[in-house]
Amino acid sequence: MTDPYKVLGVQPSASDEEIKDAYRKLAKKYHPDQYAESPLKDLADEKMKEINEAYDTVTAQRRGGGGYYNGAQNPVGGNRNSGFSDVRSLIMSGRIADAEQILNGVPPERRNAEWYFLKGSVLYRRGWLEEAKDHFSRACQLDPGNGEYSAALNQAMNQRGGMYGGYNPNQSMNGSCNTCDMCSGLLLADCCCECMGGDLIRCC
Protein backbone atom coordinates (compact mmCIF):
# COMPACT_ATOMS: atom_id res chain seq x y z
CA MET A 1 0.00 0.00 0.00
CA THR A 2 1.16 3.52 -0.71
CA ASP A 3 2.19 5.82 2.08
CA PRO A 4 -1.05 7.00 3.74
CA TYR A 5 0.51 10.36 4.53
CA LYS A 6 1.30 10.87 0.85
CA VAL A 7 -2.28 10.03 -0.10
CA LEU A 8 -3.55 12.67 2.30
CA GLY A 9 -0.86 15.11 1.15
CA VAL A 10 0.52 15.82 4.62
CA GLN A 11 3.87 15.37 6.33
CA PRO A 12 4.16 12.49 8.81
CA SER A 13 4.95 15.19 11.36
CA ALA A 14 1.54 16.87 10.81
CA SER A 15 -0.73 17.35 13.78
CA ASP A 16 -4.02 15.45 14.15
CA GLU A 17 -5.86 18.65 13.35
CA GLU A 18 -3.94 19.13 10.09
CA ILE A 19 -4.64 15.56 9.05
CA LYS A 20 -8.34 15.95 9.73
CA ASP A 21 -8.31 19.14 7.72
CA ALA A 22 -6.53 17.52 4.78
CA TYR A 23 -8.96 14.60 4.91
CA ARG A 24 -11.97 16.90 4.91
CA LYS A 25 -10.66 18.85 1.95
CA LEU A 26 -9.97 15.70 -0.06
CA ALA A 27 -13.28 14.11 0.90
CA LYS A 28 -15.06 17.22 -0.34
CA LYS A 29 -13.06 17.21 -3.57
CA TYR A 30 -13.74 13.57 -4.42
CA HIS A 31 -17.17 13.31 -2.84
CA PRO A 32 -19.07 10.75 -4.94
CA ASP A 33 -22.23 12.86 -4.94
CA GLN A 34 -20.47 15.31 -7.23
CA TYR A 35 -19.68 12.53 -9.66
CA ALA A 36 -23.03 10.78 -9.31
CA GLU A 37 -24.06 11.61 -12.87
CA SER A 38 -20.62 11.16 -14.37
CA PRO A 39 -18.93 8.18 -15.99
CA LEU A 40 -15.92 8.99 -13.81
CA LYS A 41 -17.84 7.83 -10.75
CA ASP A 42 -15.82 4.62 -10.40
CA LEU A 43 -12.56 6.49 -10.44
CA ALA A 44 -13.87 8.99 -7.89
CA ASP A 45 -15.11 6.15 -5.68
CA GLU A 46 -11.72 4.50 -5.91
CA LYS A 47 -10.01 7.74 -4.91
CA MET A 48 -12.44 8.20 -2.05
CA LYS A 49 -11.70 4.65 -0.89
CA GLU A 50 -7.97 5.33 -0.98
CA ILE A 51 -8.40 8.47 1.06
CA ASN A 52 -10.65 6.73 3.57
CA GLU A 53 -8.18 3.88 3.93
CA ALA A 54 -5.27 6.26 4.33
CA TYR A 55 -7.15 8.30 6.90
CA ASP A 56 -8.19 5.17 8.79
CA THR A 57 -4.63 3.86 8.79
CA VAL A 58 -3.25 7.13 10.05
CA THR A 59 -5.86 7.54 12.75
CA ALA A 60 -5.46 3.88 13.77
CA GLN A 61 -1.73 4.43 14.03
CA ARG A 62 -2.40 7.48 16.15
CA ARG A 63 -4.85 5.64 18.44
CA GLY A 64 -7.86 5.04 16.19
CA GLY A 65 -11.01 7.06 15.80
CA GLY A 66 -13.93 7.93 13.53
CA GLY A 67 -14.40 9.71 10.25
CA TYR A 68 -16.02 7.17 8.01
CA TYR A 69 -17.66 8.08 4.81
CA ASN A 70 -21.10 6.65 4.09
CA GLY A 71 -21.78 5.29 0.61
CA ALA A 72 -22.83 7.47 -2.26
CA GLN A 73 -26.30 7.85 -3.59
CA ASN A 74 -26.97 7.74 -7.24
CA PRO A 75 -29.61 10.21 -8.42
CA VAL A 76 -31.02 7.81 -10.99
CA GLY A 77 -32.20 5.24 -8.50
CA GLY A 78 -34.55 2.33 -8.76
CA ASN A 79 -38.18 3.40 -8.64
CA ARG A 80 -41.04 1.03 -7.99
CA ASN A 81 -43.62 3.03 -9.92
CA SER A 82 -41.35 3.62 -12.85
CA GLY A 83 -42.60 3.11 -16.39
CA PHE A 84 -38.98 2.95 -17.54
CA SER A 85 -37.35 0.60 -15.05
CA ASP A 86 -35.34 -1.03 -17.85
CA VAL A 87 -33.92 2.35 -18.85
CA ARG A 88 -33.11 3.16 -15.24
CA SER A 89 -31.14 -0.03 -14.76
CA LEU A 90 -29.27 0.54 -18.02
CA ILE A 91 -28.29 4.05 -16.91
CA MET A 92 -27.22 2.78 -13.52
CA SER A 93 -24.99 0.16 -15.09
CA GLY A 94 -23.45 2.79 -17.36
CA ARG A 95 -24.92 1.54 -20.65
CA ILE A 96 -25.82 5.01 -21.85
CA ALA A 97 -26.10 4.29 -25.57
CA ASP A 98 -28.54 1.42 -24.99
CA ALA A 99 -30.63 3.54 -22.65
CA GLU A 100 -30.78 6.32 -25.20
CA GLN A 101 -31.83 3.95 -27.96
CA ILE A 102 -34.80 2.72 -25.93
CA LEU A 103 -35.77 6.28 -24.98
CA ASN A 104 -35.62 7.47 -28.58
CA GLY A 105 -37.92 4.62 -29.55
CA VAL A 106 -40.68 5.88 -27.25
CA PRO A 107 -43.43 7.53 -29.34
CA PRO A 108 -43.95 11.26 -28.61
CA GLU A 109 -47.39 10.79 -27.01
CA ARG A 110 -45.92 8.50 -24.36
CA ARG A 111 -43.14 10.90 -23.41
CA ASN A 112 -44.02 11.91 -19.86
CA ALA A 113 -42.08 13.74 -17.15
CA GLU A 114 -40.03 10.66 -16.35
CA TRP A 115 -39.07 10.26 -20.00
CA TYR A 116 -37.73 13.83 -20.06
CA PHE A 117 -35.86 13.27 -16.80
CA LEU A 118 -34.23 10.06 -18.02
CA LYS A 119 -33.39 11.51 -21.42
CA GLY A 120 -31.88 14.50 -19.59
CA SER A 121 -29.81 12.12 -17.44
CA VAL A 122 -28.52 10.36 -20.55
CA LEU A 123 -27.62 13.67 -22.19
CA TYR A 124 -25.97 14.91 -19.00
CA ARG A 125 -23.76 11.83 -18.83
CA ARG A 126 -22.75 12.31 -22.43
CA GLY A 127 -21.78 15.90 -21.74
CA TRP A 128 -24.59 17.52 -23.73
CA LEU A 129 -25.24 19.91 -20.91
CA GLU A 130 -27.48 22.40 -22.73
CA GLU A 131 -30.02 19.86 -23.93
CA ALA A 132 -29.80 18.04 -20.60
CA LYS A 133 -30.87 21.21 -18.82
CA ASP A 134 -33.77 21.70 -21.24
CA HIS A 135 -34.98 18.15 -20.62
CA PHE A 136 -34.71 18.48 -16.84
CA SER A 137 -36.72 21.73 -16.95
CA ARG A 138 -39.37 20.07 -19.10
CA ALA A 139 -39.60 17.19 -16.61
CA CYS A 140 -40.05 19.66 -13.77
CA GLN A 141 -42.74 21.53 -15.71
CA LEU A 142 -44.70 18.34 -16.33
CA ASP A 143 -44.36 17.10 -12.74
CA PRO A 144 -43.53 20.06 -10.48
CA GLY A 145 -43.75 18.13 -7.21
CA ASN A 146 -41.18 15.46 -8.04
CA GLY A 147 -38.07 15.70 -5.85
CA GLU A 148 -35.91 13.56 -8.12
CA TYR A 149 -36.48 15.80 -11.13
CA SER A 150 -36.04 19.06 -9.28
CA ALA A 151 -32.81 17.80 -7.66
CA ALA A 152 -31.39 17.06 -11.12
CA LEU A 153 -32.45 20.48 -12.41
CA ASN A 154 -31.01 22.19 -9.34
CA GLN A 155 -27.66 20.50 -9.81
CA ALA A 156 -27.54 21.56 -13.46
CA MET A 157 -28.53 25.12 -12.57
CA ASN A 158 -26.00 25.40 -9.74
CA GLN A 159 -23.20 24.44 -12.07
CA ARG A 160 -24.30 27.15 -14.48
CA GLY A 161 -23.93 29.75 -11.76
CA GLY A 162 -20.14 29.46 -11.75
CA MET A 163 -19.66 28.21 -8.20
CA TYR A 164 -18.08 24.96 -9.32
CA GLY A 165 -16.03 26.19 -12.26
CA GLY A 166 -16.05 29.05 -14.72
CA TYR A 167 -16.75 32.65 -13.86
CA ASN A 168 -19.45 33.96 -11.55
CA PRO A 169 -20.04 37.65 -12.37
CA ASN A 170 -21.92 38.33 -9.13
CA GLN A 171 -19.15 37.18 -6.88
CA SER A 172 -16.97 40.01 -5.62
CA MET A 173 -13.41 39.14 -6.61
CA ASN A 174 -10.63 38.62 -4.06
CA GLY A 175 -13.13 39.10 -1.23
CA SER A 176 -13.09 42.83 -1.93
CA CYS A 177 -15.82 45.03 -0.51
CA ASN A 178 -17.43 47.82 -2.50
CA THR A 179 -19.50 50.80 -1.35
CA CYS A 180 -22.76 48.94 -1.92
CA ASP A 181 -21.62 46.12 0.35
CA MET A 182 -20.72 48.64 3.05
CA CYS A 183 -24.08 50.41 2.91
CA SER A 184 -26.08 47.23 2.94
CA GLY A 185 -23.91 45.94 5.79
CA LEU A 186 -24.63 49.07 7.82
CA LEU A 187 -28.35 48.77 7.08
CA LEU A 188 -28.37 45.18 8.27
CA ALA A 189 -26.49 46.09 11.41
CA ASP A 190 -29.07 48.81 12.03
CA CYS A 191 -31.93 46.35 11.58
CA CYS A 192 -30.31 43.95 14.03
CA CYS A 193 -29.85 46.73 16.58
CA GLU A 194 -33.48 47.77 16.20
CA CYS A 195 -34.63 44.21 16.76
CA MET A 196 -32.85 44.22 20.08
CA GLY A 197 -34.34 47.58 21.03
CA GLY A 198 -31.35 49.76 20.14
CA ASP A 199 -30.63 51.93 17.12
CA LEU A 200 -27.46 52.29 15.09
CA ILE A 201 -28.49 54.79 12.41
CA ARG A 202 -30.97 57.26 13.82
CA CYS A 203 -32.58 58.33 10.49
CA CYS A 204 -33.66 54.85 9.35
Add this chain to the structure above:
Amino acid sequence: MFGYVRPNKAEMLVKEYAQYKAAYCQLCKTLGQEYGPLARMALSYDCAFYALLALSVTGGAVRERRARCVCNPLKACVYLEAEGEEYKKAAALCVLLTFHKLRDDLGDRSFFRSLGSRMLLPYVGRKARKAEGRYPLLAQAAAEAMEAQRQAEAERAGVDPCAEPTACLLGTLFAELAQPEDRQRPALERFGYFLGRWVYLMDAADDLREDLREGAFNPFIRRLGLEGKRELAPEERQAAETACNEALNATAAQAALAANLLELENFGPIVRNVAEKGLAEVQREILFLHVKEKPRRELEKL
Protein backbone atom coordinates in the same frame (compact mmCIF):
# COMPACT_ATOMS: atom_id res chain seq x y z
CA MET B 1 -10.49 29.33 -32.00
CA PHE B 2 -7.05 29.57 -30.53
CA GLY B 3 -5.57 31.00 -27.39
CA TYR B 4 -8.43 30.51 -24.95
CA VAL B 5 -6.81 27.81 -22.82
CA ARG B 6 -4.32 29.63 -20.66
CA PRO B 7 -3.51 30.00 -16.97
CA ASN B 8 -4.64 32.85 -14.76
CA LYS B 9 -1.32 34.57 -14.25
CA ALA B 10 -2.36 36.44 -11.12
CA GLU B 11 -3.00 33.13 -9.34
CA MET B 12 0.28 31.47 -10.32
CA LEU B 13 3.41 31.12 -8.24
CA VAL B 14 6.37 32.98 -9.70
CA LYS B 15 8.11 29.65 -10.26
CA GLU B 16 5.09 28.23 -12.06
CA TYR B 17 4.94 31.24 -14.32
CA ALA B 18 8.63 30.84 -15.14
CA GLN B 19 8.06 27.16 -15.96
CA TYR B 20 5.09 28.03 -18.15
CA LYS B 21 7.09 30.59 -20.07
CA ALA B 22 10.03 28.25 -20.47
CA ALA B 23 7.79 25.49 -21.81
CA TYR B 24 6.20 27.98 -24.21
CA CYS B 25 9.63 29.05 -25.47
CA GLN B 26 10.68 25.43 -25.84
CA LEU B 27 7.61 24.69 -27.95
CA CYS B 28 8.39 27.72 -30.13
CA LYS B 29 11.92 26.43 -30.62
CA THR B 30 10.72 22.90 -31.40
CA LEU B 31 8.28 24.24 -33.97
CA GLY B 32 11.13 26.07 -35.69
CA GLN B 33 13.40 23.03 -35.65
CA GLU B 34 10.79 20.61 -36.94
CA TYR B 35 8.77 22.67 -39.39
CA GLY B 36 10.90 25.70 -40.32
CA PRO B 37 11.04 29.23 -38.87
CA LEU B 38 7.77 30.40 -40.42
CA ALA B 39 5.90 27.62 -38.62
CA ARG B 40 6.55 29.44 -35.36
CA MET B 41 3.63 31.68 -36.28
CA ALA B 42 1.40 28.67 -35.52
CA LEU B 43 2.40 28.73 -31.85
CA SER B 44 -0.58 28.98 -29.50
CA TYR B 45 -1.38 28.87 -25.78
CA ASP B 46 -3.58 25.85 -26.36
CA CYS B 47 -0.75 23.76 -27.76
CA ALA B 48 1.55 24.93 -24.98
CA PHE B 49 -1.07 23.66 -22.55
CA TYR B 50 -1.20 20.36 -24.42
CA ALA B 51 2.59 20.02 -24.08
CA LEU B 52 2.44 20.79 -20.35
CA LEU B 53 -0.36 18.31 -19.80
CA ALA B 54 1.53 15.66 -21.78
CA LEU B 55 4.64 16.21 -19.67
CA SER B 56 2.55 16.07 -16.50
CA VAL B 57 0.87 12.80 -17.47
CA THR B 58 3.98 10.98 -18.66
CA GLY B 59 6.16 12.47 -15.92
CA GLY B 60 8.98 12.86 -18.46
CA ALA B 61 12.21 14.37 -17.12
CA VAL B 62 12.69 18.07 -17.87
CA ARG B 63 15.66 20.37 -17.45
CA GLU B 64 16.16 24.07 -17.82
CA ARG B 65 18.63 25.63 -20.21
CA ARG B 66 19.43 29.28 -20.74
CA ALA B 67 20.05 30.40 -24.30
CA ARG B 68 19.26 33.16 -26.73
CA CYS B 69 15.68 33.70 -27.80
CA VAL B 70 15.16 32.21 -31.26
CA CYS B 71 13.40 35.35 -32.50
CA ASN B 72 15.27 38.11 -30.74
CA PRO B 73 19.02 37.44 -30.42
CA LEU B 74 19.39 40.19 -27.81
CA LYS B 75 17.00 38.50 -25.43
CA ALA B 76 17.97 35.69 -23.07
CA CYS B 77 15.45 32.89 -22.74
CA VAL B 78 15.01 29.90 -20.47
CA TYR B 79 14.07 26.71 -22.28
CA LEU B 80 12.54 23.70 -20.58
CA GLU B 81 13.82 20.73 -22.50
CA ALA B 82 12.43 17.21 -22.41
CA GLU B 83 13.72 13.97 -23.85
CA GLY B 84 10.37 12.53 -24.89
CA GLU B 85 8.01 13.18 -27.76
CA GLU B 86 5.80 15.65 -25.88
CA TYR B 87 6.98 18.89 -27.49
CA LYS B 88 7.20 17.34 -30.93
CA LYS B 89 3.64 16.12 -30.65
CA ALA B 90 2.46 19.53 -29.50
CA ALA B 91 4.31 21.13 -32.43
CA ALA B 92 2.64 18.75 -34.87
CA LEU B 93 -0.70 19.65 -33.32
CA CYS B 94 -0.02 23.39 -33.80
CA VAL B 95 0.71 22.85 -37.48
CA LEU B 96 -2.27 20.56 -38.07
CA LEU B 97 -4.76 22.85 -36.33
CA THR B 98 -3.46 25.90 -38.18
CA PHE B 99 -3.78 24.05 -41.47
CA HIS B 100 -7.41 23.15 -40.77
CA LYS B 101 -8.18 26.69 -39.65
CA LEU B 102 -6.82 28.15 -42.88
CA ARG B 103 -8.81 25.68 -44.93
CA ASP B 104 -11.89 26.60 -42.96
CA ASP B 105 -11.36 30.30 -43.69
CA LEU B 106 -11.24 29.52 -47.40
CA GLY B 107 -14.70 28.04 -47.28
CA ASP B 108 -16.25 30.64 -44.99
CA ARG B 109 -14.93 33.94 -46.26
CA SER B 110 -15.06 35.91 -49.49
CA PHE B 111 -12.22 35.66 -52.00
CA PHE B 112 -10.49 38.86 -50.91
CA ARG B 113 -10.87 38.32 -47.20
CA SER B 114 -9.39 34.86 -47.50
CA LEU B 115 -6.53 36.02 -49.72
CA GLY B 116 -4.00 35.70 -46.88
CA SER B 117 -5.17 32.19 -46.07
CA ARG B 118 -5.03 31.28 -49.78
CA MET B 119 -1.43 32.38 -50.05
CA LEU B 120 -0.34 30.56 -46.90
CA LEU B 121 -2.21 27.35 -47.53
CA PRO B 122 0.24 25.58 -49.91
CA TYR B 123 3.10 26.20 -47.49
CA VAL B 124 1.18 25.14 -44.40
CA GLY B 125 -0.26 22.18 -46.31
CA ARG B 126 3.25 20.84 -46.94
CA LYS B 127 4.09 21.18 -43.26
CA ALA B 128 0.81 19.54 -42.29
CA ARG B 129 1.62 16.53 -44.50
CA LYS B 130 4.97 16.28 -42.75
CA ALA B 131 3.21 16.33 -39.37
CA GLU B 132 0.74 13.76 -40.60
CA GLY B 133 3.57 11.43 -41.61
CA ARG B 134 4.95 11.58 -38.08
CA TYR B 135 1.74 11.42 -36.12
CA PRO B 136 -0.95 9.82 -38.28
CA LEU B 137 -3.29 9.35 -35.30
CA LEU B 138 -3.26 13.04 -34.41
CA ALA B 139 -3.77 14.04 -38.03
CA GLN B 140 -6.65 11.63 -38.48
CA ALA B 141 -8.41 12.77 -35.31
CA ALA B 142 -8.05 16.42 -36.34
CA ALA B 143 -9.27 15.80 -39.89
CA GLU B 144 -12.29 13.81 -38.67
CA ALA B 145 -13.20 16.50 -36.14
CA MET B 146 -13.07 19.23 -38.77
CA GLU B 147 -15.20 17.22 -41.16
CA ALA B 148 -17.81 16.52 -38.46
CA GLN B 149 -17.71 20.20 -37.54
CA ARG B 150 -18.44 21.31 -41.08
CA GLN B 151 -21.28 18.85 -41.28
CA ALA B 152 -22.85 19.91 -37.97
CA GLU B 153 -22.67 23.56 -38.97
CA ALA B 154 -24.07 22.85 -42.43
CA GLU B 155 -27.04 21.13 -40.75
CA ARG B 156 -27.41 24.19 -38.50
CA ALA B 157 -27.44 21.88 -35.50
CA GLY B 158 -27.88 22.93 -31.86
CA VAL B 159 -25.22 23.95 -29.36
CA ASP B 160 -24.45 20.43 -28.09
CA PRO B 161 -24.03 18.62 -31.43
CA CYS B 162 -21.94 21.52 -32.78
CA ALA B 163 -19.58 21.37 -29.81
CA GLU B 164 -19.29 17.58 -30.03
CA PRO B 165 -16.50 17.32 -32.68
CA THR B 166 -14.08 19.67 -30.89
CA ALA B 167 -14.93 18.01 -27.58
CA CYS B 168 -14.27 14.55 -28.97
CA LEU B 169 -11.04 15.69 -30.62
CA LEU B 170 -9.56 16.90 -27.33
CA GLY B 171 -10.98 13.85 -25.56
CA THR B 172 -9.12 11.58 -28.00
CA LEU B 173 -5.92 13.62 -27.83
CA PHE B 174 -5.84 13.69 -24.03
CA ALA B 175 -6.77 10.03 -23.60
CA GLU B 176 -3.98 9.09 -25.97
CA LEU B 177 -1.45 10.66 -23.58
CA ALA B 178 -1.94 7.85 -21.06
CA GLN B 179 -1.12 4.20 -21.57
CA PRO B 180 -4.17 2.11 -22.58
CA GLU B 181 -4.31 0.32 -19.21
CA ASP B 182 -3.69 3.45 -17.17
CA ARG B 183 -6.54 3.92 -14.74
CA GLN B 184 -6.66 7.67 -15.22
CA ARG B 185 -7.32 7.40 -18.93
CA PRO B 186 -11.12 7.86 -18.60
CA ALA B 187 -10.57 10.98 -16.48
CA LEU B 188 -8.18 12.38 -19.07
CA GLU B 189 -10.64 11.68 -21.86
CA ARG B 190 -13.47 13.33 -19.94
CA PHE B 191 -11.26 16.32 -19.12
CA GLY B 192 -10.40 16.67 -22.80
CA TYR B 193 -14.02 16.31 -23.80
CA PHE B 194 -15.19 19.18 -21.61
CA LEU B 195 -12.17 21.35 -22.31
CA GLY B 196 -12.81 20.93 -26.03
CA ARG B 197 -16.46 21.71 -25.53
CA TRP B 198 -15.51 24.77 -23.52
CA VAL B 199 -13.13 25.98 -26.25
CA TYR B 200 -15.81 25.60 -28.90
CA LEU B 201 -18.46 27.38 -26.83
CA MET B 202 -16.04 30.15 -25.85
CA ASP B 203 -15.17 30.71 -29.49
CA ALA B 204 -18.85 30.76 -30.45
CA ALA B 205 -19.68 33.21 -27.63
CA ASP B 206 -16.74 35.40 -28.63
CA ASP B 207 -17.80 35.48 -32.29
CA LEU B 208 -21.51 35.94 -31.61
CA ARG B 209 -21.74 39.65 -32.48
CA GLU B 210 -19.60 39.34 -35.58
CA ASP B 211 -21.58 36.34 -36.82
CA LEU B 212 -24.85 38.23 -36.32
CA ARG B 213 -23.51 41.17 -38.28
CA GLU B 214 -22.34 39.00 -41.15
CA GLY B 215 -25.26 36.60 -41.09
CA ALA B 216 -22.87 33.68 -40.44
CA PHE B 217 -23.82 30.52 -38.58
CA ASN B 218 -23.41 30.46 -34.81
CA PRO B 219 -25.09 27.83 -32.63
CA PHE B 220 -25.92 30.39 -29.93
CA ILE B 221 -28.05 32.47 -32.32
CA ARG B 222 -30.95 30.03 -32.41
CA ARG B 223 -30.40 28.91 -28.84
CA LEU B 224 -30.89 32.47 -27.59
CA GLY B 225 -33.61 33.36 -30.08
CA LEU B 226 -31.59 36.02 -31.90
CA GLU B 227 -32.44 34.95 -35.46
CA GLY B 228 -32.74 37.80 -37.92
CA LYS B 229 -31.02 40.33 -35.69
CA ARG B 230 -28.01 42.26 -36.99
CA GLU B 231 -27.10 44.37 -34.01
CA LEU B 232 -27.76 43.83 -30.33
CA ALA B 233 -28.89 46.59 -28.00
CA PRO B 234 -26.66 46.88 -24.90
CA GLU B 235 -29.14 45.08 -22.64
CA GLU B 236 -29.74 42.36 -25.26
CA ARG B 237 -26.03 41.89 -25.53
CA GLN B 238 -25.64 41.59 -21.80
CA ALA B 239 -28.42 39.02 -21.59
CA ALA B 240 -26.85 37.00 -24.42
CA GLU B 241 -23.44 37.07 -22.81
CA THR B 242 -24.83 36.05 -19.43
CA ALA B 243 -26.55 33.09 -21.08
CA CYS B 244 -23.33 32.08 -22.87
CA ASN B 245 -21.46 32.43 -19.60
CA GLU B 246 -23.86 30.00 -17.94
CA ALA B 247 -23.31 27.38 -20.63
CA LEU B 248 -19.56 27.86 -20.22
CA ASN B 249 -19.80 27.58 -16.43
CA ALA B 250 -21.63 24.26 -16.64
CA THR B 251 -18.92 22.96 -18.97
CA ALA B 252 -16.04 24.30 -16.88
CA ALA B 253 -17.56 22.70 -13.77
CA GLN B 254 -17.46 19.29 -15.47
CA ALA B 255 -13.90 19.87 -16.69
CA ALA B 256 -12.83 20.76 -13.14
CA LEU B 257 -14.45 17.59 -11.77
CA ALA B 258 -12.47 15.47 -14.23
CA ALA B 259 -9.26 17.42 -13.57
CA ASN B 260 -9.66 16.69 -9.83
CA LEU B 261 -9.16 13.01 -10.56
CA LEU B 262 -5.93 13.38 -12.53
CA GLU B 263 -2.66 12.37 -10.97
CA LEU B 264 -0.18 14.78 -12.45
CA GLU B 265 3.56 15.14 -12.12
CA ASN B 266 5.78 18.03 -13.25
CA PHE B 267 3.25 20.79 -13.98
CA GLY B 268 0.18 19.58 -12.11
CA PRO B 269 -0.36 22.96 -10.41
CA ILE B 270 -0.32 24.77 -13.77
CA VAL B 271 -2.81 22.34 -15.29
CA ARG B 272 -5.08 22.81 -12.27
CA ASN B 273 -4.70 26.57 -12.47
CA VAL B 274 -5.92 26.45 -16.06
CA ALA B 275 -8.89 24.22 -15.25
CA GLU B 276 -9.99 26.02 -12.10
CA LYS B 277 -9.02 29.65 -12.64
CA GLY B 278 -7.69 30.16 -16.15
CA LEU B 279 -10.95 29.32 -17.91
CA ALA B 280 -12.88 31.57 -15.52
CA GLU B 281 -10.52 34.46 -16.19
CA VAL B 282 -10.89 34.10 -19.96
CA GLN B 283 -14.69 34.13 -19.58
CA ARG B 284 -14.42 37.28 -17.50
CA GLU B 285 -12.09 39.03 -19.94
CA ILE B 286 -14.10 38.24 -23.03
CA LEU B 287 -17.71 38.29 -21.89
CA PHE B 288 -17.62 40.89 -19.11
CA LEU B 289 -14.60 43.15 -19.67
CA HIS B 290 -14.76 42.91 -23.49
CA VAL B 291 -10.99 43.23 -23.66
CA LYS B 292 -10.86 42.68 -27.40
CA GLU B 293 -12.79 45.89 -28.07
CA LYS B 294 -10.63 48.13 -25.93
CA PRO B 295 -7.49 49.95 -27.00
CA ARG B 296 -4.26 48.72 -25.51
CA ARG B 297 -3.78 51.80 -23.35
CA GLU B 298 -7.04 51.21 -21.54
CA LEU B 299 -6.20 47.55 -20.97
CA GLU B 300 -3.07 48.38 -19.08
CA LYS B 301 -5.16 50.14 -16.46
CA LEU B 302 -7.26 47.04 -15.79
